[in-house]
Amino acid sequence: QLEYPKEMQNKYIVSKTLGSGACGEVKLAFERDTHTKVAIKIIRKSKFMTDVLPEMQDKPFNIETEVGILKRIDHPCLIRIIDFFEGKDFYIVLELMEGGELFDKVQRPARLSERTCKLYFYQMLLAVQYLHKHGIIHRDLKLENVLLSSREENCLVKITDFGQSKIIGETSLMQTLCGTPDYLAPEILHFAGTAGYGRSVDCWSLGVILFMCLSGYPPFSKKSARPSLTEQITSGNYCYIEEVWKDISRDAFDLVQKFLVVDPTKRLKIEEALEHPWLQDEHMRHTFQQLLAQTQNMRVKPEPLTLVPPGRKRDYHEDEKTGP
């Protein structure tokens, strides 16, 4: 208890560890005056931890970017930040996600039903669609960073951990391309053709996540020594076990295949995925809307701190185009 910042201790009573491991530590805490339960993610500052234990992903080098992103995003399938403190380490206070990490639901022998995979994946797509619309690339989408709001199988999922995220801003290349190219070297024009495909890295990761949710095993792994893990990935050579996939719909596997495409320009985009046959499932979308309605009643609507100028109603129905 000694090591927590005073101002944090004034507001929260820190209790047990909820999840720990490579991703650092998450503590249960109670807000003193409201008695509400929250989660506190501790991001270690100490060089020791991050150097000696390389798997300690929480290098705090861009904690400002991350907290800036957490404060601006406002979507039911993205984690909500409540508070932030800096002390010996960094402490991010967040909403409690009682279902824990999706990672633990997909570990053998546990398997998710295809229906549940679809409900969860639909929400991940909406979350990443929102991020990409706001020029944010997550860059570290994985099962550990998808949290479940409750122990119920039918629940909301939320994406977390923006420690590797990137904000796509106005680049100098874009400025260069505004002028007439009279004096522009060909390599700049060539590079312009390939630049800016950052968002597609998230689509690849979503493909890996969907593969693992449906099958219970990873598409690429170092278990099979040859080809090497990197060769499997760079050649898009995922491991196909007929025994497992025979019980899964063709539509589901078709969607996975369209994400696990090596050429980023040919890889499925979020908008295209939301129109894929596997996700044209009225029952699933109705379930999501019901889950959303339950939380909307509970939650006091904060003034959304979004990038978009105020005055625009924000719906979460991804099919209603809400402009750029």
Ligand SMILES: C/C(=N\NC(=N)N)c1ccc(NC(=O)c2cc3cccc([N+](=O)[O-])c3[nH]2)cc1
């Ligand atoms: C912001 C962030 N990471 N950022 C970073 N590594 N740079 C971050 C990463 C992970 C979390 N995880 C949780 O909130 C989290 C994990 C977990 C496990 C069992 C139970 C609960 N829970 O809330 O009941 C859990 N919450 C929350 C935030």
